[in-house]
Amino acid sequence: MRSFIGFVIKEFYHIIRDYRSLIILFAIPAVDLVLFGYTVRNELTRAPFAVVDPSRDQVTTEIVQKLASSHYLEFEGYLKNESDIDPAFKAGKIKEVVVFDRKFAHKLTHNRSAGIQLIADASNPNMGALITAQISGLVQQFQATHASGPPAGTPINIRSRLLYNPDLRSVYLFVPGLIAVILMLISALMTSITIAREKETGSMEILLASPLRPIQIIIGKVVPYFFLAFIDVLIVIIIALSIFNVPFRGSVTLFLCEAGLFELTALSLGLLISSWSESQQTAMMTAQGITLMPTFILSGLIFPISSMPRPLQWLSTIIPARWFLVIVRGIMLKGIGIEVLWKETAILGGMAFLFLFLSLRAFKVRLD
């Protein structure tokens, strides 16, 4: 036990001595969260649109004014005719064009019906659909307030309550998610090179010749990084609460325990990669291949898992961040406790155990 403690202290010194890497390890999560908290959003803001309006009468002007005053949209001006739309889209300056019928007001009063075409640059399908929905909604509102005669009331009145995030802010969705992803990347990265470095520099022989048992070496490698990563946890959670004002409705203690568990899972994954790789370069490339893109895409951070094809939904279950994401969002936004999150917690615990076990196995092989 004493030699184990000595080993852990030695590992600590190793890390702390390289203060440059240390700064990187604390600065990266902080900078990443601040930067991405502001930039990773998908709501509509000031979407640029243009108008083709051959009639330019009172009604169309009023509609355009109504659209222009929405803070989701930004009026970029009138186009001469419909043949100008394609070049405007190609230059990428506008995302939607509203085309009014000729003699719009006249048709509306005399024919009791007039048409508007909404043409979306749907190369980004999500944005296209959002802008079209926004403009349709505003036009319908306009119609409801300006309809002459008896109001066409709908017989069923729908009252909606948006739970947990009533302003529909994507910050509330993304910042807790980013916490999960950033912790995953930084932790896996930290440990992925540790054992590979010892192999490359030849110091592995010395470690193996020491009275330390493989399990002690493996655990001893994780312990110091566990503390460092925990400081990262505190940094990112403080940023999330102070800069982005993400609500924290659940138990702080539970959050810290779960974060610790997730750290352990990610660090163990890094360690596993490390004991499989012969060089630091391979270790880093593997860590990158396994964690970066799959975590961003399959964890549910940005894209809803329930919309993915079945096989990919299955694949997503092996991504540790997927489970921690449910936990963080659950604790922070919904205020739920372990009685709901026990399944995710158990899965993370199982993964940590499995990764540690496998790296121990891989490590033993190197002994002979």
Added chain:
Amino acid sequence: MTTMITLIPLLQLVILANAITFEVKNIQLYVVDQDQSQVSQQLISQFQHSDYFTMSGWSSQVSQGKKAIQDDKANLAMVIPHYFQRDLITQKHASLQLLINAVDGSAASVSQTYTSAIINNFASRLTRASGAVNISTGHIGLDNHNWYNPQLKYSIYMVPGLLVLLVTMVELFMAGMNITREKELGTIEQLNITPIKRYQFISGKLLPFWIIGMAEMAVGLFVGWLVYALPFVGHLWLIFAGSAIYLLVMLGLGLLISTVTETQQQAMFVGWFLMVVFLLMSGLFTPIESMPLWAQHITIGNPVAQFIEIMRNVLMKGSNLRDLWFQFTDLSIMAVTVNALAVIRYRKTHA
């Protein structure tokens, strides 16, 4: 190593592009039916027949509905109150309540829209059936068109961007570690005493990676066309011209990293950090237009953002050089700056 570097990106391209969609499907609906009348039954069956909804449960207690949302068993709970049918028949008007899990705001508003559409549809059929004539004066008809991607397929929007990213990862890391490796191994000394000129050395280092990158781009485009039916609306030469300049930027950046770092580990840390920043601020996953203005200005210095813009606009809309002159100029300026810096730095450390 080489096979890993070239195969993993392609594999990721083929698999991961499928996962990317904002489309909202399989909305889990929980029904709280306190009325239990004929009308409420009819309304519920409307949802059962919709492709967008899956029934997650049924109860007559509102608290059960709330619990289902809390436990992530349901995205949405519809509460049909007591006397729903009676009010609808006698007063021609009734209310119902939707409880929506809004943690994912954009998915929540989409499910709200779908649900309201089904309910309104049902309501208007009820009114028609009851003989009440709904005269709305001055109807404005809306007609929607989705250009360039009429089926709103997410994959053809994502594949060009993913391809850029995967090529970038390979190039940035390979180039980034190349000179650092020579430094670590000590072979850089041997190269320094050969009569080779510095620019010759730098371009000699760049050229093989540049060729690999162009080849990878070509293969990736082919795979995209084969697997995802990627549209090729614009000129292919524009794509390759863009790639040629873009690869110079990324390789130059890699070389710059390797001139300022001493070990492969440091080089990889820096490369990794740059990669994540480039990735999340590139507009690949979340649109640049949704960012605050200051962040939108920062993306002018992000080569990944500029090249993704070129790829998407040329492939999907058929934009030409005149439309994209800004992106091309921006990339060219970056290419010259970064490579000049790399050459200068290289001279400094070894003069």
